[in-house]
Amino acid sequence: MQASGWIQLVLFVVALALITKPMGLYLMRVLDANGKTWFDPILKPLERLTYRLMGVDAGKEHDWKQYTFAMLLFSMVGCLFTYAILRLQHLLPLNPQALGALTADLAFNTAVSFTTNTNWQSYVGETTMSYLSQMVALALHNFVSAATGIAIAAALVRGIARHSAQTIGNFWVDLVRTTYYLLLPICLVFAVVLVSQGMIQNFKPYTTAKLVEPYTTQVPKTDDKGQPVTTNVAVLVQAPKLDDKGQAVLSNGAPVMADVAKLDDKGQPVTTNIAVMVDQKVETQSIVQGPMASQIPIKMLGTNGGGYTNANAAHPFENPTPLSNFLQMLSIFSIGTGLTYYLGRMTKNQAHGWAVWATMLVLFLAGVFLCWWAEAKGNPIHQQLGVATADGNMEGKEVRFGIFNSALFATVTTDASCGAVNSMHDSFTGLGGLVPLFNMELGEVIFGGVGAGLYGMLVFVVLAVFIAGLMVGRTPEYLGKKIESYEVKMAMLALLILAVDILGFAAWGVVSEWGKAGLNNTGPHGLSEILYAYSSATANNGSAFAGLTANTPWYNTTLGLGMLIGRFLMIVPILAMAGALAKKKIAPPSAGTFPVSGGTFVVLLLGTVLLIGALNFVPALTLGPIVEHFQTLQGKLY
Amino acid sequence: MFRERHHLPSKKGLAMSDLIYVVIVVAFFVVSALYVRFCEKL
Numbered sequence: 001m002q003a004s005g006w007i008q009l010v011l012f013v014v015a016l017a018l019i020t021k022p023m024g025l026y027l028m029r030v031l032d033a034n035g036k037t038w039f040d041p042i043l044k045p046l047e048r049l050t051y052r053l054m055g056v057d058a059g060k061e062h063d064w065k066q067y068t069f070a071m072l073l074f075s076m077v078g079c080l081f082t083y084a085i086l087r088l089q090h091l092l093p094l095n096p097q098a099l100g101a102l103t104a105d106l107a108f109n110t111a112v113s114f115t116t117n118t119n120w121q122s123y124v125g126e127t128t129m130s131y132l133s134q135m136v137a138l139a140l141h142n143f144v145s146a147a148t149g150i151a152i153a154a155a156l157v158r159g160i161a162r163h164s165a166q167t168i169g170n171f172w173v174d175l176v177r178t179t180y181y182l183l184l185p186i187c188l189v190f191a192v193v194l195v196s197q198g199m200i201q202n203f204k205p206y207t208t209a210k211l212v213e214p215y216t217t218q219v220p221k222t223d224d225k226g227q228p229v230t231t232n233v234a235v236l237v238q239a240p241k242l243d244d245k246g247q248a249v250l251s252n253g254a255p256v257m258a259d260v261a262k263l264d265d266k267g268q269p270v271t272t273n274i275a276v277m278v279d280q281k282v283e284t285q286s287i288v289q290g291p292m293a294s295q296i297p298i299k300m301l302g303t304n305g306g307g308y309t310n311a312n313a314a315h316p317f318e319n320p321t322p323l324s325n326f327l328q329m330l331s332i333f334s335i336g337t338g339l340t341y342y343l344g345r346m347t348k349n350q351a352h353g354w355a356v357w358a359t360m361l362v363l364f365l366a367g368v369f370l371c372w373w374a375e376a377k378g379n380p381i382h383q384q385l386g387v388a389t390a391d392g393n394m395e396g397k398e399v400r401f402g403i404f405n406s407a408l409f410a411t412v413t414t415d416a417s418c419g420a421v422n423s424m425h426d427s428f429t430g431l432g433g434l435v436p437l438f439n440m441e442l443g444e445v446i447f448g449g450v451g452a453g454l455y456g457m458l459v460f461v462v463l464a465v466f467i468a469g470l471m472v473g474r475t476p477e478y479l480g481k482k483i484e485s486y487e488v489k490m491a492m493l494a495l496l497i498l499a500v501d502i503l504g505f506a507a508w509g510v511v512s513e514w515g516k517a518g519l520n521n522t523g524p525h526g527l528s529e530i531l532y533a534y535s536s537a538t539a540n541n542g543s544a545f546a547g548l549t550a551n552t553p554w555y556n557t558t559l560g561l562g563m564l565i566g567r568f569l570m571i572v573p574i575l576a577m578a579g580a581l582a583k584k585k586i587a588p589p590s591a592g593t594f595p596v597s598g599g600t601f602v603v604l605l606l607g608t609v610l611l612i613g614a615l616n617f618v619p620a621l622t623l624g625p626i627v628e629h630f631q632t633l634q635g636k637l638y
Numbered sequence: 639m640f641r642e643r644h645h646l647p648s649k650k651g652l653a654m655s656d657l658i659y660v661v662i663v664v665a666f667f668v669v670s671a672l673y674v675r676f677c678e679k680l
Contacts, residue, residue, distance in 0.1 A: 065678065076663065
């Protein structure tokens, strides 16, 4: 844990604190249908034209059901539109690499992934997506899925702030204004800054470069028609090695395993077809090109996280410099931090907004410290072998960013629902990998996904207030509104969906053949890979542990369903809660009112977040990264 | 964000599997709409 890391962490926190108020004040204007912004002369006519084309009456607000139906309809149409583009990309323009259509299951997974703001990618961007698919299908969702999240948060805050109201805003107005006035202008400026750092933006075909050191690799042999040539081989399985007397050979008390031919019921060897491999000399490298700078700002600002390239933010074009790395991390948190200020302003209790902010900061710092410490400490087996002991665990990390910036990025991207990565989380130590996993399982409420972080945290706030009410024997009250059984039911429904979705699909994956077939590691690390995949999908994060082969019909379909459930079945009860809260009267504070600001409230909220997170997920985490940590200390790797 | 192994993209046209996935998407949103009613009545 070097001094440079401490300095960067202080700079990051200071920058985060400094942007909170300006962003919050700007959000106040954007999320007010009549709010004035600097961009009105240019964007107001465009906003009006959009409403006219959509047939939207911007002056009419929605009740919670109308708001929810509008959001669901918009998301469904967007998802089907993206699916169609991905399936037809080989027939559409802006495809200089002549890339084929995606398979149906991959197109489903990707369309759902971008609609739900997850950006889980079961594909390699630069070898799968045409420029049109990147710009129209994916980038469109990067904007509108982020705007949808912010709209939901705004609707919930309005529900809390309004007195005896029937409506919580107009979904179409929130969607359009957030996209036009917030996301587009910031992304435009951010793109120029990133281009100044070396990010590319063009429509050129990929560049072919001659390698300085050609190498030889193995590739599948093909026949004259281009079809792969296969051969029949015996299937091998591992079985205990036997000595001449038929007894198992032991080493340190454990049986020594050996490869033997697998036999069928009749005692005949089982065979299978495999591809014949041949040597191929590689003398050139294809270097990715394309419209990257227009994609990356919204990828980070909208906490989408879907990389233009497979290496994501570890790629030198996608994250060229330490400054671009710092700004990308800050942009992930920028709207989430501003929304806490927006909460305070809207509810006329700024201290409450800052208390929520402080709770998020404490959770954020705890994650950074644990991840940074674990990665800086490194792998004890490496230390025993004398491998780069002073550098910590550098496996899977980009040398340009090192331990601290990898740990900070991993924490930030999973505190929020971003999912961009600048290092491979699969290569983290047991405890280092625990942090991103746990962050996602908490529901990404630490500054969080744009909008999703705030509405997720407000669910915990409602529960914290309810628990406090039970403790002191008074009717729970939140900012003058009585919290009754309906609000608690909706809050619990939202949280239970998260847990059931993650644990249910992960349990199915670890006991099924299709689930285990995707694993590249065994033991607790293998469990972590599957658990991470469904945590990431359900929490709409999109980062991967990178050790799981998930581009199979089963994984694509179940992960897609996990994303849909994690997004929409969580939002519905939250909007129902917003509608119920909006109808309530605001009672003036009294001596018995539980204060929702100050240290006591922060501790109570922290306890609620951690306790519920721990109760739901610690058993699974114990079997995964925690067991892996202790087994690593014993010298065992997976 | 990152996968180590992947299928090659398909060059085939639209197929029965498209119908299945479109039905899955539409069915999910229909269920979500019913879920709104469920939350209302809870």
